[in-house]
Amino acid sequence: MKRTTNQRKAIRDVFSQTDRPLSTEEVHAAAQRHLPRIGIATVYRTLKLLLGEGWLTAVRLPGEPPRYELAGKPHHHHFHCRACGRVYEVPGNAELLDSILPAGFTLDSHDLMLCGRCAQCSGRPG
Amino acid sequence: MKRTTNQRKAIRDVFSQTDRPLSTEEVHAAAQRHLPRIGIATVYRTLKLLLGEGWLTAVRLPGEPPRYELAGKPHHHHFHCRACGRVYEVPGNAELLDSILPAGFTLDSHDLMLCGRCAQCSGRPG
DNA sequence: ACCATAATGATAATGAACAGCCATTGCCTT
DNA sequence: AAGGCAATGGCTGTTCATTATCATTATGGT
Structure with missing residues (x-):
């Protein structure tokens, strides 16, 4: 059963309030402003979750970890x-x-x- | 002092004889056809050398190790x-x-x- | 040909990104 | 409100590409 936690809400909020792709570390830092105790493992897990449900898409660039942005944006x-x-x-x-x-x-x-x-x-x- | 070895000649030959970017492993496999005992470390070292002298350029792609191709090609x-x-x-x-x-x-x-x-x-x- | 030393090759070590583990927390159904 | 269990957080483990190590080989100036 999937649960709505403050951590997941915080991470969704981060993406809803920005207009550029964010790295895992950027998401972690931004979410920590509202939830100082959020762990990096939770960020990794939640990003994978949001990717899986098609809410996020990955922006992969050479030699760097992927960034993530809201899915469904115009080209x-x-x-x-x-x-x-x-x-x-x-x-x-x-x-x-x-x-x-x-x-x-x-x-x-x-x-x-x-x-x-x-x-x-x-x-x-x- | 920089020396001209069979290994370096073999790696240069690999690039002179192909028309697409090659990964380190592809270079290693191709060079091994002429020098079966060439080690992967030598391939890494030589690629870095050839990059340094501007003879090769790196083709970086997301989530994968870089490929290399001859420098100076048209766009x-x-x-x-x-x-x-x-x-x-x-x-x-x-x-x-x-x-x-x-x-x-x-x-x-x-x-x-x-x-x-x-x-x-x-x-x-x- | 000689020999100082650059280069090699096998393998261990490193670094970065990420996944697994597990005791603890807290959401949500009843 | 209560407890089952999904989720969390701090950590260690894994994976993979690349680099360091070091004994051995072989190049090139003499």
Whole structure:
């Protein structure tokens, strides 16, 4: 039987109140602001749970642990800031890639990851 | 002093004779065809060396170890076959993303990863 | 050819992300 | 309100890619 706990509510709230994909650690830190004793194991378990019920989707990026965001959003791409490490959403045109696929290949999905500095970090040194 | 060994020559040959990014294991297997006693540690060391001198570039993909390819190739994207795990090159139109960047963001690089089944695996079950 | 030493290869050690364990907590049905 | 049991939290264990270690091999300047 699935139960509604304060920890799970807190983690759902974190995602409802943000507009960018969050890593496990970011979720943990954000949830701890409301539930200081929440453990990292619970965050891992709850993220897996929310993935399983299709409430979250994973945003996987190379060489880093996955981020998670609310499922069902309109098509968009992601921008990874190499200064602060945060991942942002950017609007996406989805029809760009139909023509470039070699013969015989079957396309399931695609992922466009942009890399640079976000507005907040563009003005800073480093 | 840097020495030219048979192992390093073999690894360079592997990349000169292929047209898709190779994982460490793929490089090891290919090099072993000519040098059966080559160790995986040497492959790791040599890949790092060739990266350092700019002869190779890394192709990083989410949740998997990086692939490597010859540096200096014309702009292209990558296709990851979810059946056989191989990564292929696909021709790239580079001007796809000029318009979609939010104000204040600085773009350093981008990476378009396509995911599906390659020509070889498209006909097979699974 | 000689030999200092760079490079190799087998294996142990590391590091990071995540899962398992288990005593304790607290949700929810009755 | 009470207790069965799902869920939690602190921890250890696992997994996997990669790196360190070290005795041995082999390259290249002399």
